[in-house]
Amino acid sequence: MPYRLAILAVALVLAGTGLWLLILHVSTYTRIGTDDNDGVTAHKWRLNEKGVPELYLCNNLMCKSYSEIRWQYAGYFAIDAIVFSAAAGLVAFLFAWRRRTKAQSII
16 A cells, blocks of 8 residues: 555656646746846847857747757756655645544454
């Protein structure tokens, strides 16, 4: 039985992390971090300083590279992942505690 609980906890953590990755990707893709948060109005391929083509997301004010924006939000993702992992661990613990107390009350 304990291995099922461990599998459930791992599945919750992975599902939550995947969900946050999706949210991070979508929010990064649709906003380019300006004060007024205008959405992306253009996608442009430009050569970066190494001569490699890179996707730039532009709004009415500026253009930023996709990789620059992605790392701008990495700290928020790390905090969210830690919080969700803690929440998933708490849910798994409470589930195990409930099963344990039910089993003890039967005996």
